[in-house]
Amino acid sequence: MQAFVAGIEVHLKPGALDPQGQAVGAGLRSLGYVGVTDVRVGKHLRVRLEAEDEAAARAAVQRMCQELLANPVMETASFDVRPAPGP
Amino acid sequence: MRAAVIVFPGSNCDLDAAWAWEQATGGVALRIWHQSADLGGAEAVLLPGGFAHGDYLRCGALCRFSPAMRAVVAAAERGLPVLGICNGFQILCEAGLLPGALGRNHHLAFRCETVHVRVEDTGTAWTAACRQGEVLALPIAHGEGAYWSPPEELSALEARGGVVFRYCDADGHLAAGANPNGSVAHIAGIRNAAGNVVGLMPHPERAVEALLGGTAGVRILRSALMSARAGAMAHA
Numbered sequence: 001m002q003a004f005v006a007g008i009e010v011h012l013k014p015g016a017l018d019p020q021g022q023a024v025g026a027g028l029r030s031l032g033y034v035g036v037t038d039v040r041v042g043k044h045l046r047v048r049l050e051a052e053d054e055a056a057a058r059a060a061v062q063r064m065c066q067e068l069l070a071n072p073v074m075e076t077a078s079f080d081v082r083p084a085p086g087p
Numbered sequence: 088m089r090a091a092v093i094v095f096p097g098s099n100c101d102l103d104a105a106w107a108w109e110q111a112t113g114g115v116a117l118r119i120w121h122q123s124a125d126l127g128g129a130e131a132v133l134l135p136g137g138f139a140h141g142d143y144l145r146c147g148a149l150c151r152f153s154p155a156m157r158a159v160v161a162a163a164e165r166g167l168p169v170l171g172i173c174n175g176f177q178i179l180c181e182a183g184l185l186p187g188a189l190g191r192n193h194h195l196a197f198r199c200e201t202v203h204v205r206v207e208d209t210g211t212a213w214t215a216a217c218r219q220g221e222v223l224a225l226p227i228a229h230g231e232g233a234y235w236s237p238p239e240e241l242s243a244l245e246a247r248g249g250v251v252f253r254y255c256d257a258d259g260h261l262a263a264g265a266n267p268n269g270s271v272a273h274i275a276g277i278r279n280a281a282g283n284v285v286g287l288m289p290h291p292e293r294a295v296e297a298l299l300g301g302t303a304g305v306r307i308l309r310s311a312l313m314s315a316r317a318g319a320m321a322h323a
Contacts, residue, residue, distance in 0.1 A: 015237065015238075016190060017190070017193060017233075017235075019190075019191050019192070019194070068144070068148065069144070071181070073187060073188040073237070074235055074237075
């Protein structure tokens with residue numbers, strides 16, 4: 001088994017209103033960043049896991065996203081998987 | 088009639104729900120800790136409001152792993168009346184017993200006030216004692232109650248008559264200002280296809296005493312009693 005670290009980003013789907021993102025965007029424009037046209041607020045999760053190889057780790061993380069980490073009704077998930085740094 | 092009120096870590100309307108059930112129906116409410124898979128012979132289930140599992144990850148997302156919730160899913164499939172109130176509605180959506188999802192209120196404010204909802208469907212276990220088109224005054228208290236469903240799934244929900252309650256003004260009109268959270272199509276509550284599972288954001292258990300602002304919730308809770316009797320007669 002090898003150790004991996006997955007970085008997972010969860011965001012609301014493009015069609016779902018993101019009121020947090022809108023509020024943050026309004027805040028940035030209030031600071032004078034008038035060029036800000038859109039902000040989306042999401043979540044970042046870091047999962048450490050052990051797997052046979054990177055392909056198996058990816059497959060497991062993909063299932064984690066589908067089964068729990070994102071709500072498929074209104075969220076999308078993307079992720080990367082890397083070998084975990086040594087101890 | 089015996090109801091199970093499922094108590095998760097972070098539930099905070101379970102005592103109210105149990106008390107309201109007993110007041111409204113004359114029955115008994117058992118508070119069932121989420122680690123128990125035994126619903127105590129209950130003939131109805133209430134999933135109360137609160138912040139189950141701290142709303143961690145997403146509201147209601149972690150509840151489906153509780154043994155009690157697995158029992159509730161099995162009971163729902165057998166046709167037992169199941170009512171999810173506020174956080175309980177979120178739990179039902181996350182458990183896949185109801186379609187769609189509840190997102191953050193569009194204005195970002197936590198809304199704690201009395202709203203009006205229109206009864207769209209009396210063919211459920213939880214609206215049998217209501218009148219079609221009736222306007223009920225019910226309290227809400229939530230920050231993440233904006234019902235959302237992708238357009239094609241929303242069309243399917245509407246086509247099968249799955250919307251049970253819509254936010255409206257006191258006269259029953261779907262005025263823009265009467266939608267307290269930005270829910271799509273003013274949706275305040277929905278049902279499953281069979282009509283035994285209903286979820287809604289307003290709190291019927293907080294509307295069972297005239298002294299405390301209204302009794303509209305009594306009819307929602309008593310509906311389960313009525314539909315159980317009707318079911319018993321149909322089977323007799």
